[in-house]
Amino acid sequence: MAAFVSGQFRTQDRYAPLPELLQPAGPIPLSLALLIEQLLNGLQLGVMLFLIAAGLTLIFGVMGLINLAHGSLYMVGAFACASVAATTGSFWLGLVTSLAAAAAAGALMEVAVIRRLYARDHLDQVLATFALILVFSEGTRWLFGSFPLYLDIPPVLQGAVALPGGGQYPLYRLAIIAVGVLVAAGLYLLIGRTRLGMRIRAGETDREMIAALGVDIRALYTLVFALGAALAGLAGALVGALQSVQVGMGEPALILAFVVIVIGGIGSIKGALVGAVLVGLVDTMGRFLLPKLLALALPATQAGPVGAAIASMLIYILMALILAFRPSGLFSARS
Template sequence: MSTALLIEQLLNGLQFGVMLFLMAAGLTLIFGVMGLINLAHGSLYMVGAFACAAVAAATGSFWLGLAASLAAAAAAGALVEIVVIRRLYERDHLDQVLATFALILIFSEGTRWLFGSFPLYLDIPSALSGAVELPGGARYPLYRLAIIGVGIVVAAGLYMLISKTRLGMRIRAGESDREMIGALGVDIRTLYTVVFALGAALAGLAGALVGALQSVQVGMGEPVLILAFVVIVIGGIGSIKGALIGAILVGLVDTLGRFLLPKLFVAFMGPSQGTTMGAAIASMLIYVVMAFILAFRPRGLFSANA
């Protein structure tokens, strides 16, 4: 195994982790502030991808599509919060799960009605279509490096928003004592709508960025949603720092596991059986890591205020 190939897989894991962070950051923000289990978060990821693909196809500009993904996902999130979610805050988690699961079905069928059952495709923008040379001579797509860069910028922006701004102060206060900040005159309903729209916009951004790497299709958000829940459980529910660390950990473990474990088992069991066994174990590796972490830190790696 060459150094260049290993570096490429590390970068793939980092890029996958950054995408998961964009999903998990919004999810953990919504749960931390509102105490809401939102199964429809993956549908907002899908909305962002379809909005980007549709606008990019109509205008020929990926960048306009990217802006449309943010706007569409944020608007969809705000509308969902006002019409549906606002009635669930005082209900138990089972009601929240059932209602947001119903939203998955509504979003899926609505998207299929608007765009049809066939997948859409996004072209990588020409400015990011090249590749850079890695140590050892291999080449790595510039677009994937750009996704990593976007994730770093978003993580820094969220840190500044949460820790340095008045809105961030209200968000942190809402996590700790929502009744008190309501008594102090903060409009809780508006704050919740803003937080939900922000989380939805992050999911939409992730969907748009990944849409250029794979097809845009109905139901694309559900598999990513499962991994996003794994990320926030590992990182600590309500913690943005935990979402970042957990996402990178999950991305690297999943990517390197799928790359290395089949090779390891082939050395002991032969090509056919070793590849099958290695792939099977690699597919459950992140859940093993999650169980191991929770055995020692039941609340995750970081607290809600970290």
């Protein structure tokens, strides 16, 4: 009856009363392929969060500083990558630029503002770094405008690979997981096996003593800050190709990163890794499974929205539970 003929296909209105509305035919069957895909999605989200949280926890562990502007460095990375990729046509050049730009922005931030905050209490740090968020957001808006930028994944990483069980998984997301594993291994080696890592660990334990031993603590702090910033920038560039590169993209990511480091134990890289993967898996599997579980007990019209609402709280419930049993997180660096 509603044939679409030459650009006109209906003129008459009809409204179905709400109870007659369609319901999904039935829950989507849980297959092995879907389960594997969702586990990979959770892992990938976790790895992404780790890249942001690693810098945040490193900076807190070494300098005792709460840096709310960490999300801004993530945004700087994404914008640097998007604008360089748009002008040169190369994602890889953009990726390198994003590391450099975020590290430079981080170093500048440390020298100009953060350095004055180490001796002050956390409230001052939070206030000052919150101000930095506003400065970075408005600065970025001023430079790039209010509309989202375009950034696509590089051609080599386009497409999907087959999974056991008949599923498919995007190559780019697998690459993100690989980058995350490499960064985790690299940080482990850097902190555990190098002279710089030894100084970082010493700085965490006793900053007066290491300064007294003749280590240039100011340069060390700037370096650690730039390293953390570069990791955030890398995450921003990688995520920028998946999402929309826009002003304000850093703050939601920052909130999740804080959840991760609170769960993992503030200051612990290992804790950040475990916490990030945990949060990634719980969030993804919650979104995936909760509406299905609720559909067993609730009518289908309610199961969807209620499931979605609870799924969005799940990681905070996880954080509250972990804090109740281990108040300093899973792997606290300071206990």
